[in-house]
Amino acid sequence: MNNVPQAFSEQTFQNFLNSCENFLFDCDGVVWNWPSEIPGSVEFINRVKQMGKKCFFVTNNSTRTRETFSQQLKDFGVKDITKDEILSTAWVLAEYLKSQNFNGKVYLVGNPAMVQELDRLNIKHNGLEEHKDYVFNSTNYNEIELDPTIKCVSVGIDYEFTFQKMIYASSYLKRNDCIFVATNDDSSLPVPIPNIAIPDAGPILSSIEKTTGKKALVIGKPRSTMWEILCKVHGLDATKTCMIGDRLDTDILFAFNAGIEKSVLVLSGITKESDMQNQDRKKLPMFYADSLGDLLKFI
Amino acid sequence: MNNVPQAFSEQTFQNFLNSCENFLFDCDGVVWNWPSEIPGSVEFINRVKQMGKKCFFVTNNSTRTRETFSQQLKDFGVKDITKDEILSTAWVLAEYLKSQNFNGKVYLVGNPAMVQELDRLNIKHNGLEEHKDYVFNSTNYNEIELDPTIKCVSVGIDYEFTFQKMIYASSYLKRNDCIFVATNDDSSLPVPIPNIAIPDAGPILSSIEKTTGKKALVIGKPRSTMWEILCKVHGLDATKTCMIGDRLDTDILFAFNAGIEKSVLVLSGITKESDMQNQDRKKLPMFYADSLGDLLKFI
The missing domain is CATH 3.40.50.1000 (HAD superfamily/HAD-like)
Structure with missing residues (x-):
């Protein structure tokens, strides 16, 4: 060669x-x-x-389900395409957890497509909706309500990522039995405007890795x-x-x-x-x- | 030795x-x-x-001004202490910008103490209050309103850090004339409860560095x-x-x-x-x- x-x-x-x-x-x-x-x-x-x-x-890209991807390809004119020809990181992450016989609850830093893929396999999760009103003020540690059933932190791109989610994800990762997975670690999304930068999942992941000193298993290319x-x-x-x-x-x-x-x-x-x-x-x-x-x- | x-x-x-x-x-x-x-x-x-x-x-610690620090030491019983004996990163960051004759506006990912230290030296800034309602939805690039006078991104611990702030900070850093400074890059705050992890400025900084591929000048130890x-x-x-x-x-x-x-x-x-x-x-x-x-x- x-x-x-x-x-x-x-x-x-x-x-x-x-x-x-x-x-x-x-x-x-x-x-x-x-x-x-x-x-x-x-x-x-x-x-x-x-x-x-x-x-x-x-x-x-973790923001679309396999169904959404195959429909988009179909809309562009690709023939005879079904979800079975799609490998997206949201889907593979859920399949990976299933393959590991994961039966705890996932703390999700992510997006609706990741929710759908976890729901499809009946994998329990929280994170996207909980604790939104909590703002750390340097003393209110006792208002942080950790769920004892969380056994996994899953990270993908999350347009509503906050400091509060960094606290929750990093705290769960202090547990020795909590696994840590991510869809991808790309730095930024492709954008059509040259003066704008939009982070992908990588920067979100790096913030949690920096806090905890732990490295996620990354699913994506x-x-x-x-x-x-x-x-x-x-x-x-x-x-x-x-x-x-x-x-x-x-x-x-x-x-x-x-x-x-x-x-x-x-x-x-x-x-x-x-x-x-x-x-x-x-x-x-x-x-x-x-x-x-x-x-x-x-x- | x-x-x-x-x-x-x-x-x-x-x-x-x-x-x-x-x-x-x-x-x-x-x-x-x-x-x-x-x-x-x-x-x-x-x-x-x-x-x-x-x-x-x-x-x-970038969350306190020199005045607050000296008062806290006084409250603990330290005698004859004034703000002149305090070197805090929020103060030094503002002094650093002044020493560089910085005369643009700062995009601030930070906290009220950093605001006070910048205000004290009449350094203009925004970031903490602007654009809070903006949520990226994968297509609304044109709602991102960048301020043409921003010439510096300053990063410290920010309990209200969001994905939206990552977008703004990273976009400003695409400008060749935009400088990039941070108070400190510590991974996490000392906390009194073993099962909780609270990020310090380091994870926030690493998310912006990962998005942009640029490295900040870090003020702290x-x-x-x-x-x-x-x-x-x-x-x-x-x-x-x-x-x-x-x-x-x-x-x-x-x-x-x-x-x-x-x-x-x-x-x-x-x-x-x-x-x-x-x-x-x-x-x-x-x-x-x-x-x-x-x-x-x-x-």
């Missing part, structure tokens, strides 16, 4: 396509730059599906947890699978961590071609392309 | 006392475990003051900024100064960073004697004692 990422030629693309049975797509920067489709991406996906390839969508779940359910073969994403340090590193050798970086999202210079080889794709639409000429 | 911390004997204490003109005291875990005095600490301070030694109180301010105002001699604290990684490292060779660890706060084993020598004190009160027998 050559460690220098290659642009596709018609020949290399055909060989590549023939060797892949399964395609994993990141969404942001690959399928869409929300709320707009990246031109040609949906047509690329539909053509690949017509050839009988399996397509899955692997996203760190670049960790391989989502691939392991996909293998368990669909029995995929890593050697016949390709990962397509727009981020070296999440998507391409995820492929490496999952043992997926075939990876493609598209330059339609956050990464520029020059970002591949002087990179750790774990973060270098096998191939790169301007966008999915740019590959249509080879199909 | 011997690098192994020593317990005092009567002789070594007398020699030590004679060699010191200035005493710097940390407060939490040294003078008090709030709200209780650590027995003997006030008597020790008063005796040392009676001998003509200068005493200063150097604290990372272990950095030597407070010592530099003290030298500027009072012209102290490091070789005749002693730092007394209860934390190896803030107080004792602060002494090292400030070039203060004479440091004393008291075991009346967060550190146990065994914590000194296998420590970096920068974090090892010259002497240690159970508490200030325990040293009264030598005076």
